[in-house]
Amino acid sequence: MRRVPAVGSLALLTSVFAAACGGSGRPAAREPSPVAASTPAREVQPCARQRPGVGAARVDAGRQSGSLVLAEVSGSEGRRLLAYVTDLDEPTLRTIDVTAGREVSVTRLRGQGEQALVLADGRVAVTLRRDNLVEILEPGARPEEPLSSRCAVEVPTDPVAMATTLDDRALLVTSGYAHKLTTLDSASLARVRTKDLAREPRAVLAADDGRRAFVSHVVGAKLSVVELDDDAVREIDLHQRLGRAGLNQRASKVREGCQGFALAMAIPFSVGVMPPPPVVERPPSAPSPQPAPPKAAPTTPARQGRVFAPFVTVDPGESRRLTSGYGDASSPLAAEVSSVTVIDAAAERAMTRAALTLPRREVKRADCLLPRAAAASGASLFVACLGIDSVLELDARALDPARAEVRRWKVPAGPMGLALDRATRTLIIASQFDRQVTILPLDGPADAGRQLSLSRSPGSSLTPELALGRALFHRTGDPMISSDGRACASCHPDGREDALTWSTPEGPRQTAMLAGRLSDTGPFSWSGSHPTVEDHVAHTFQRLGGAGLPAAQTQALIAYVKQLPVPRFGEHAGQEHRERVARGKELFFDRETACASCHVGGQTTDGARHDVGTRTSAERLDLETPSLRFVGATAPYFHDGRYKTLLEVLDAPDSKMGHTTHLSRADRLSLVAYLETL
Amino acid sequence: MRAGQRLACFAVALSTTTSGAAVAKRALVLSRPPHVRPPPDAPTGRDVSAGVAIDVRRLPELDPPQSLSRAAVRELSGTAPTELKVETTRSGRRETTSITVDSPRPASVFVGERASAGSMFSAASTSIFCEPREPRAPIRWETFAIRADGGADWTVSDGFVDQARCEVKQVSRRRFDVPRLVGLGVPVHAARVPGGVLVFSPHAEQVTGDTTAGALTVVRAPVNRVFIPTQQGESASVLLEVSLGRLDAWLRSAGADALREAPLRVTLALDVSQAVSEAAPTLFVRSKMTMAERPPTPPRASR
Numbered sequence: 001m002r003r004v005p006a007v008g009s010l011a012l013l014t015s016v017f018a019a020a021c022g023g024s025g026r027p028a029a030r031e032p033s034p035v036a037a038s039t040p041a042r043e044v045q046p047c048a049r050q051r052p053g054v055g056a057a058r059v060d061a062g063r064q065s066g067s068l069v070l071a072e073v074s075g076s077e078g079r080r081l082l083a084y085v086t087d088l089d090e091p092t093l094r095t096i097d098v099t100a101g102r103e104v105s106v107t108r109l110r111g112q113g114e115q116a117l118v119l120a121d122g123r124v125a126v127t128l129r130r131d132n133l134v135e136i137l138e139p140g141a142r143p144e145e146p147l148s149s150r151c152a153v154e155v156p157t158d159p160v161a162m163a164t165t166l167d168d169r170a171l172l173v174t175s176g177y178a179h180k181l182t183t184l185d186s187a188s189l190a191r192v193r194t195k196d197l198a199r200e201p202r203a204v205l206a207a208d209d210g211r212r213a214f215v216s217h218v219v220g221a222k223l224s225v226v227e228l229d230d231d232a233v234r235e236i237d238l239h240q241r242l243g244r245a246g247l248n249q250r251a252s253k254v255r256e257g258c259q260g261f262a263l264a265m266a267i268p269f270s271v272g273v274m275p276p277p278p279v280v281e282r283p284p285s286a287p288s289p290q291p292a293p294p295k296a297a298p299t300t301p302a303r304q305g306r307v308f309a310p311f312v313t314v315d316p317g318e319s320r321r322l323t324s325g326y327g328d329a330s331s332p333l334a335a336e337v338s339s340v341t342v343i344d345a346a347a348e349r350a351m352t353r354a355a356l357t358l359p360r361r362e363v364k365r366a367d368c369l370l371p372r373a374a375a376a377s378g379a380s381l382f383v384a385c386l387g388i389d390s391v392l393e394l395d396a397r398a399l400d401p402a403r404a405e406v407r408r409w410k411v412p413a414g415p416m417g418l419a420l421d422r423a424t425r426t427l428i429i430a431s432q433f434d435r436q437v438t439i440l441p442l443d444g445p446a447d448a449g450r451q452l453s454l455s456r457s458p459g460s461s462l463t464p465e466l467a468l469g470r471a472l473f474h475r476t477g478d479p480m481i482s483s484d485g486r487a488c489a490s491c492h493p494d495g496r497e498d499a500l501t502w503s504t505p506e507g508p509r510q511t512a513m514l515a516g517r518l519s520d521t522g523p524f525s526w527s528g529s530h531p532t533v534e535d536h537v538a539h540t541f542q543r544l545g546g547a548g549l550p551a552a553q554t555q556a557l558i559a560y561v562k563q564l565p566v567p568r569f570g571e572h573a574g575q576e577h578r579e580r581v582a583r584g585k586e587l588f589f590d591r592e593t594a595c596a597s598c599h600v601g602g603q604t605t606d607g608a609r610h611d612v613g614t615r616t617s618a619e620r621l622d623l624e625t626p627s628l629r630f631v632g633a634t635a636p637y638f639h640d641g642r643y644k645t646l647l648e649v650l651d652a653p654d655s656k657m658g659h660t661t662h663l664s665r666a667d668r669l670s671l672v673a674y675l676e677t678l
Numbered sequence: 679m680r681a682g683q684r685l686a687c688f689a690v691a692l693s694t695t696t697s698g699a700a701v702a703k704r705a706l707v708l709s710r711p712p713h714v715r716p717p718p719d720a721p722t723g724r725d726v727s728a729g730v731a732i733d734v735r736r737l738p739e740l741d742p743p744q745s746l747s748r749a750a751v752r753e754l755s756g757t758a759p760t761e762l763k764v765e766t767t768r769s770g771r772r773e774t775t776s777i778t779v780d781s782p783r784p785a786s787v788f789v790g791e792r793a794s795a796g797s798m799f800s801a802a803s804t805s806i807f808c809e810p811r812e813p814r815a816p817i818r819w820e821t822f823a824i825r826a827d828g829g830a831d832w833t834v835s836d837g838f839v840d841q842a843r844c845e846v847k848q849v850s851r852r853r854f855d856v857p858r859l860v861g862l863g864v865p866v867h868a869a870r871v872p873g874g875v876l877v878f879s880p881h882a883e884q885v886t887g888d889t890t891a892g893a894l895t896v897v898r899a900p901v902n903r904v905f906i907p908t909q910q911g912e913s914a915s916v917l918l919e920v921s922l923g924r925l926d927a928w929l930r931s932a933g934a935d936a937l938r939e940a941p942l943r944v945t946l947a948l949d950v951s952q953a954v955s956e957a958a959p960t961l962f963v964r965s966k967m968t969m970a971e972r973p974p975t976p977p978r979a980s981r
Contacts, residue, residue: 241888304953304955304956305953305955306953342913342951344911344953344954344955345953345955346953346954346955347911347953347954349911351890351913351951351953352913352915353888353890353913354888354915356886356887356888356915356916356917356947379731395729395731395962395964397729397731397949397960397962398729398947398949398962398964399913399915399949399951399962400915400949403947403964404727404729404947404962404964405727406727406729
């Protein structure tokens with residue numbers, strides 16, 4: 001691990017400068033090599049607090065990060081509630097005085113902040129997603145003072161979310177593209193452990209037992225359970241079966257899942273504050289029922305609670321069926337349906353197993369198809385939803401709280417951050433697209449919310465066209481885009497892909513990554529039938545049943561997609577890895593292997609169609625050469641998702657798409673290592 | 679009979695007579711086929727939702743009797759049932775006994791061994807051929823009456839049909855007090871029973887459900903009830919669509935107040951869950967009533 005001490009580090013400035021100037025960000029290797037966590041003598045705990053006890057402190061047990069997190073200052077004038085808000089458009093962290101309802105300071109960060117977390121001693125950790133850093137800030141004596149940067153530590157590519165453990169000793173960081181969970185010592189920020197996870201981990205929360213962490217995944221319908229003291233990682237299956245009109249049927253139809261961006265946790269209902277008093281009417285003469293003693297004591301008292309995983313269940317259709325669009329329109333449920341899976345934290349098992357439906361297909365334009373943040377309190381689960389720009393209060397006691405909506409609030413565009421102040425029962429929401437913060441007293445009237453705008457620094461890079469494109473990309477329930485509520489971001493979360501293979505009129509087709517792959521990669525679609533992006537966008541909307549966007553909006557959408565942020569690989573791979581990558585590169589450009597005969601140029605595509613031996617009775621034969629950029633983290637592979645890993649692609653006895661069967665296993669691994677750097 | 683045995687017996691009584699698959703098939707036949715969808719102009723409206731969660735331990739425990747078996751009714755004697763209207767009619771050479779529960783309350787009647795079991799539909803009347811050589815068949819009839827205090831009286835009577843003599847005899851009658859879950863818009867009553875929870879609701883048109891352990895059973899009848907098994911670490915969900923065509927009549931006959939406004943659709947969601955760390959299961963019932971959109975109030979003319 002490389003620790004970047006206080007501002008002024010030449011290395012950091014160099015990297016930031018390079019990034020700002022359009023540096024390639026494409027190093028020879030993807031991951032930093034583990035560097036000894038020992039601290040040089042002259043750097044005495046550079047990340048530690050300089051003035052302990054000064055300034056704002058953490059609220060309650062807020063141990064999860066978000067794009068909005070709470071802090072508080074207690075003084076002679078009483079309690080001041082603060083919110084730290086990361087900024088989607090600027091490398092700043094905003095301090096909001098929630099009590100006063102105004103922005104009080106702006107802290108310049110070393111990069112674009114993704115999520116923030118207040119540590120136990122009041123320091124604030126911020127993930128700088130594009131810079132692969134976690135920056136540590138220290139609050140000043142007054143909230144009006146910008147926070148001071150203490151240090152920044154390097155973590156695996158694409159850091160997103162954080163959490164602290166129950167004892168506050170460890171800071172957990174998820175890295176989306178690198179699919180890692182990094183454990184840092186929360187005092188020194190020294191790296192303790194890095195674990196490999198399934199694709200696209202996002203939200204993380206530490207379990208009450210202090211020994212485990214739960215990690216959501218944007219794709220794959222799974223939740224990882226990470227043992228913090230050893231190397232064990234388990235996965236909880238979140239796939240839901242479709243329960244049709246009948247009882248006790250083991251429905252064969254399994255729905256996939258996507259959009260696992262958020263997690264929340266509640267303590268057990270029966271021992272905590274969750275249930276209201278029983279609402280049972282009894283005749284006055286009847287004796288009150290005596291509660292029976294518990295049938296069994298909790299098996300592991302330290303392991304308790306329910307974890308809520310808002311996501312979307314997806315039916316991409318039968319791969320062998322040709323359909324008129326993306327997915328099967330004859331399915332009894334829409335292609336994407338919002339859900340909140342409830343997980344038994346002790347048993348590590350999903351309690352929500354079935355997507356129950358009565359025999360009718362409903363299009364719910366107000367469905368939360370892009371959940372981005374969640375918080376649980378008492379019997380309520382609050383979920384912030386992009387697309388419909390709303391915050392939902394769901395009944396947390398339901399097995400699928402998405403089916404038990406209590407109320408909803410419309411908020412400004414882009415709600416990505418959500419925090420609940422339990423002391424005042426106030427919900428604070430950060431709407432990143434509209435740069436607004438909403439302060440919502442839960443016990444007040446529906447219109448009691450206040451809104452305040454985040455200031456904009458001079459020279460902000462976001463143009464009105466890009467802002468429009470971003471809003472369109474995330475807009476669900478828009479009949480111009482789709483007939484069933486899907487948005488661009490439904491299949492392309494964060495501009496990437498959903499890891500699903502959809503049934504289409506041409507056969508099964510895997511969703512392609514958009515970020516970094518749209519410029520100079522035409523023609524478009526797997527069959528290469530659309531010469532321009534505009535053609536492809538129009539065609540996609542048509543297949544989704546959408547009416548299509550006006551030309552200006554289409555241009556704005558394309559402009560936004562073309563500048564979607566891409567992961568920047570770390571610089572510090574070990575010597576062995578570098579040698580392997582170098583060998584892989586040789587093989588890639590080797591004439592016999594012939595990878596580079598089709599995957600040419602910076603975007604690694606020749607823009608031509610080839611028959612690569614994928615013929616099935618239901619498919620066309622020729623496929624457009626796809627770009628290999630970021631191919632290392634876009635599994636599964638091939639147009640029909642037939643290969644789970646890159647190694648499987650190279651192991652396949654296929655002589656039409658390059659020649660790799662003659663390679664040794666070591667060479668194939670080297671080739672994989674090189675592909676992962678593209 | 680020990681409590682454990684009674685639990686098992688009742689579970690059997692409520693489970694299917696053959697297998698889970700048979701139950702599923704029957705449910706499918708009885709429900710509207712999945713591919714039938716409302717027309718494009720199906721009514722839309724505003725939803726009124728409510729939810730109630732209960733620690734299952736707080737519900738009273740009932741111990742309904744096991745259905746009579748064919749073997750048992752062979753030896754039993756009984757009395758003429760006062761609650762049944764039994765008529766014998768002749769058609770050609772055959773005589774038919776028509777049995778109707780003579781009650782203004784929602785009532786169901788089942789004939790046969792373990793007759794109250796499973797996912798099945800039964801009305802308040804049935805008929806059976808008189809057959810001299812047929813042995814006696816068990817019969818069970820039930821009524822459901824909502825009292826003024828909101829609770830309900832569920833009565834379960836057992837007896838037998840003597841097909842040789844074309845007559846029905848009553849052997850036993852039990853009454854159970856079932857509390858109402860308040861605040862759901864439509865009357866929903868629930869009680870704890872051995873092995874699970876029994877939920878009573880207005881007559882359901884369609885039912886779907888899933889459980890991680892045990893078997894859900896539903897009796898889709900005027901006395902509409904769902905048995906949901908409870909087990910530590912397990913969960914179950916049931917979704918019911920209340921039969922709107924019969925809702926008003928059902929409410930009136932059950933003794934409940936009529937709804938102030940006729941809904942376009944009433945859906946009930948029943949969840950029972952217990953995480954392994956939780957001391958008791960939670961029953962969560964949610965109702966969603968879709969009401970017709972009110973026409974916009976015309977603006978008042980300015981003076």
